[in-house]
Amino acid sequence: MYSVRDSLKKDPEGTVRAVAQMGYQGLEFYGPYYDWTEPQAKQIRKLLDDLGIRCFSTHNSETNLSAANISRTRDMNVILGSKYVVQSSTSPKAHLDEWKSVADILNLAAEKLEPAGLKAGYHNHQPEFTPLEGRRPIEILAANTKPTVMLQLDVGTCLEAGSDPVAWIRANPGRIRSLHLKDWSPDKEKGYKVLFGEGAADWKNIFAAAESAGGAEYYLIEQEGSRFSDLDTARKCLQAYRSAHPA
Numbered sequence: 001m002y003s004v005r006d007s008l009k010k011d012p013e014g015t016v017r018a019v020a021q022m023g024y025q026g027l028e029f030y031g032p033y034y035d036w037t038e039p040q041a042k043q044i045r046k047l048l049d050d051l052g053i054r055c056f057s058t059h060n061s062e063t064n065l066s067a068a069n070i071s072r073t074r075d076m077n078v079i080l081g082s083k084y085v086v087q088s089s090t091s092p093k094a095h096l097d098e099w100k101s102v103a104d105i106l107n108l109a110a111e112k113l114e115p116a117g118l119k120a121g122y123h124n125h126q127p128e129f130t131p132l133e134g135r136r137p138i139e140i141l142a143a144n145t146k147p148t149v150m151l152q153l154d155v156g157t158c159l160e161a162g163s164d165p166v167a168w169i170r171a172n173p174g175r176i177r178s179l180h181l182k183d184w185s186p187d188k189e190k191g192y193k194v195l196f197g198e199g200a201a202d203w204k205n206i207f208a209a210a211e212s213a214g215g216a217e218y219y220l221i222e223q224e225g226s227r228f229s230d231l232d233t234a235r236k237c238l239q240a241y242r243s244a245h246p247a
Contacts, residue, residue, distance in 0.1 A: 002030045002059070003223040003237075004230040013047055015231075020051040022235050028220050030059040030088070034076060041079040048081065056218050057084035057152075057178065059123065062091070062102075065109040074116050083217075084178065085113055086121035086152050096133040096140060103144035110146055121150035123180070129161035129168075136163070142172055151175045153214075154222070155201050156184035156192055166202065169209040176214030179206070180222040181241065192224040196237040196244075203244050219245075 001008050007015040009032075019027060033041070048055055058080065064073045065087055077085050087109075090102050102122075110120040122145070128138040142151060153176050158165045169176045183199030184192055190199075197203065210216035221241060226233045 001027050003221060004234050005030070006230050008032075012044065016044065016047055016053070017051065018231055019234060020053040022238055024053060024234075024238060026054040026056040026218055026220075028057045028059060028086075029055060029080065031061060033058055033080070034060065034064055034073065036076070038075070038079060041076055045080055055080040055082050056220070057086050057121065058082050059086050059088040062087055062089075062105065065105055065120070067108070070109055070112045074113055074118060077113075077118055078116055082118065084119050084121045084150055084152075085109065086123050086150070088123050089125055092127070093132070093137065096135055096137065099137045099140040100144050103141050106141070106145050106149050110149055114148065119148055119150060121152050121178070123152040124154050125157045126161045129158050129163040138168075142175065147175065149175075150177045152178050152180065153210075154180040154182055155206060156180075156182035156199070156222075159184050159200055166205050166209045169206070169214040173213045174215040176210060177217045178220060179210055179214075179216060180220050181237075182222040182224070193226050195223070195226055195233065195240060196221060197240040207245055 004015055004019065058077055060073060063069055073085055087106065093099055106120050106122055113120055122141055124138055129136050151172060153165060155165050158168065181196055182192065183194050183196050183201050185194045185199040221234065221237045223233050223237060228236060
C-alpha cells in the first residue's frame with residue numbers, strides 16, 4: 001500500500017476498496033499500520049474479508065521487531081491476517097559484522113512470531129546489495145538467519161546496486177517468498193518513475209526464477225511515484241503485470 005500512500009493517508013478504507021476493485025488479490029500495509037488501534041485494525045480486517053482481498057504482509061521499522069514491541073507487532077498482524085512481518089530497512093552500517101546484529105534481531109523476532117503462525121522477513125534496498133568489506137550485506141543476512149526468515153526481494157534497488165536479481169534468487173532457493181515488482185531505469189531522469197515493464201528488469205526470467213527456485217508465494221507491485229496519480233499508477237502497473245505474467 002506504500003504505492004498508494006497519498007490516497008491511503010486521506011481515506012484508508014476507500015483506498016483499500018479502490019485497490020480491490022482494480023483486481024488486486026492481496027496487499028501489504030506499511031509503517032503507519034502499527035499506530036492503528038486494535039478496533040481500527042479489526043475494521044480494516046473486516047473490510048478485507050468483505051472485499052475478498054488479503055493482507056499478505058506488513059512492512060515494519062526495526063523497532064517494531066524489538067523485544068519491547070514485538071508483542072504488539074504480532075498481535076496487530078494476527079488481526080490483519082498477515083503471514084509475514086517484514087523489516088523494511090535498517091540504519092546505515094559501517095562494517096560487515098554489524099549486519100550480523102540485524103540477523104540476530106530477525107531470528108529473535110521469528111521465535112516470537114512463529115508460535116502465532118507468523119513469519120519474519122527482511123526487505124532489501126541498495127545498501128544490502130552494495131559490497132562492504134568484500135561482501136554484500138544481503139549475503140550476511142542470508143547466511144545468518146533461519147531458513148524460515150523470508151528474504152523479500154526489491155527488484156529495482158537490487159538492479160540499481162549492480163546485482164543480478166535472477167542470480168540472487170537462484171542462489172537462495174526457497175528464501176525469496178515474495179518480491180516487490182519495482183522497475184528501474186538507468187536513465188537518471190526516469191529512475192524509479194517508470195511503470196512496471198518500462199525499466200531494465202528482465203521480468204520474464206525473474207518470474208521464472210522466483211517460481212522455480214525462489215519459492216515465491218506472492219508478488220507486490222511497488223511504485224515510488226510516476227507521471228500519473230498513485231491510484232492510476234497502481235491500475236496501470238497491474239494491467240502491465242497481467243500482460244507480462246498471464247494467470
